[in-house]
Amino acid sequence: xxxxxxxxxxxxxxxxxxxxxxxxxxxxxxxxxxxxxxxxxxxxxxxxxxxxxxxxxxxxxxxxxxxxxxxxxxxxxxxxxxxxxxxxxxxxxxxxxxxxxxxxxxxxxxxxxxxxxxxxxxxxxxxxxxxxxxxxxxxxxxxxxxxxxxxxxxxxxxxxxxxxxxxxxxxxxxxxxxxxxxxxxxxxxxxxxxxxxxxxxxxxxxxxxxxxxxxxxxxxxxxxxxxxxxxxxxxxxxxxxxxxxxxxxxxxxxxxxxxxxxxxxxxxxxxxxxxxxxxxxxxxxxxxxxxxxxxxxxxxxxxxxxxxxxxxxxxxxxxxxxxxxxxxxxxxxxxxxxxx
Ligand code: NAD
Ligand code: UFG
Numbered sequence: 001x002x003x004x005x006x007x008x009x010x011x012x013x014x015x016x017x018x019x020x021x022x023x024x025x026x027x028x029x030x031x032x033x034x035x036x037x038x039x040x041x042x043x044x045x046x047x048x049x050x051x052x053x054x055x056x057x058x059x060x061x062x063x064x065x066x067x068x069x070x071x072x073x074x075x076x077x078x079x080x081x082x083x084x085x086x087x088x089x090x091x092x093x094x095x096x097x098x099x100x101x102x103x104x105x106x107x108x109x110x111x112x113x114x115x116x117x118x119x120x121x122x123x124x125x126x127x128x129x130x131x132x133x134x135x136x137x138x139x140x141x142x143x144x145x146x147x148x149x150x151x152x153x154x155x156x157x158x159x160x161x162x163x164x165x166x167x168x169x170x171x172x173x174x175x176x177x178x179x180x181x182x183x184x185x186x187x188x189x190x191x192x193x194x195x196x197x198x199x200x201x202x203x204x205x206x207x208x209x210x211x212x213x214x215x216x217x218x219x220x221x222x223x224x225x226x227x228x229x230x231x232x233x234x235x236x237x238x239x240x241x242x243x244x245x246x247x248x249x250x251x252x253x254x255x256x257x258x259x260x261x262x263x264x265x266x267x268x269x270x271x272x273x274x275x276x277x278x279x280x281x282x283x284x285x286x287x288x289x290x291x292x293x294x295x296x297x298x299x300x301x302x303x304x305x306x307x308x309x310x311x312x313x314x315x316x317x318x319x320x321x322x323x324x325x326x327x328x329x330x331x332x333x334x335x336x337x338x339x340x
Pocket of ligand 2: 126218
């Protein structure tokens with residue numbers, strides 16, 4: 001099965017391509033390299049032995065997309081491409097709506113023109129806003145607290161309307177919880193540019209000596225130890241979730257919505273301790289005020305994905321921290337700029 005993977009050079013996309021190859025699928029990547037480096041391709045080859053086809057381009061370019069879709073006999077599209085930094089989205093809302101909303105509409109329009117009617121979309125647990133209770137199920141109310149989250153919500157709503165008008169399409173909304181970890185080889189991982197926004201890459205950079213200390217945003221939440229609690233999911237489990245979705249519902253007409261989480265919450269302090277154990281290095285931290293827009297706790301009920309797709313996260317927090325440390329300690333500055 002040939003699958004177009006938008007944003008396939010990025011963190012989740014690159015790991016998903018590796019698992020697709022293992023599952024006998026053929027990923028074809030398009031990416032504008034806005035937040036990724038060409039050397040990712042060489043790393044995918046080192047791990048899989050396969051030269052994955054990569055075509056540089058932008059999802060907002062309909063003529064380009066249509067040409068790629070038609071020329072490659074694509075059966076499905078997994079759509080990762082987009083911007084993802086919550087704080088930046090508050091400063092640059094137009095860029096976020098342009099990339100995430102407009103970009104997705106152009107992609108669907110191109111798919112329609114090329115006759116490709118199976119789409120898997122990278123959504124986020126952020127669409128649940130501040131949930132009334134945990135664990136979160138797919139039928140919980142949705143809301144947005146920042147432009148990034150709103151862009152995901154708007155896309156979900158646009159795709160829902162589109163699927164209703166085109167009932168022969170298969171559209172799958174995958175709501176990721178907190179993806180962390182790396183390929184177990186240590187050759188691929190998360191490589192944020194500049195100061196990391198997310199917890200795990202920040203801890204990893206403290207552990208490797210790139211940053212002095214972690215600021216823990218809030219220690220007065222009504223949680224086990226006062227720090228924020230999240231559902232961390234190993235990126236390899238998340239990658240497998242895409243293969244399960246493609247196999248399970250990728251050819252089944254309808255709108256399919258799934259939480260992809262591990263189903264268990266861990267506090268910031270618990271993640272710090274787990275990382276200290278994995279790396280053997282102390283993680284210096286200081287408590288800081290709460291971060292605007294953060295919620296106390298969030299974890300998934302992913303039983304719908306288990307029931308429908310036969311998918312379940314299996315990798316432990318120790319694997320998440322050990323794999324992240326392998327990646328970070330072997331690649332302290334992230335991916336090289338040029339392809340090796
Ligand atoms: P990433 O930034 O590592 O990967 C995204 C890729 O898309 C990058 O390689 C980037 O260069 C590319 N891209 C961006 N705009 C593009 C455009 N207009 N045309 C072509 N390529 C473009 O991000 P990621 O962590 O791999 O996330 C993938 C998807 O999952 C995103 O849509 C993100 O919003 C969503 N998501 C991520 C998380 C997370 O914590 N990482 C959580 C929930 C949802
Ligand atoms: N945190 C710190 N210090 C940091 C970074 C984070 O204490 O330097 C804390 C946060 O306050 C939160 C937890 O660590 O309690 C996790 O924060 P992340 O920024 O890693 O993740 P979020 O849960 O805020 O958000 C992430 C993605 C969103 C996505 C969401 C889905 O950034 O894009 O998961 O649940 F929508």
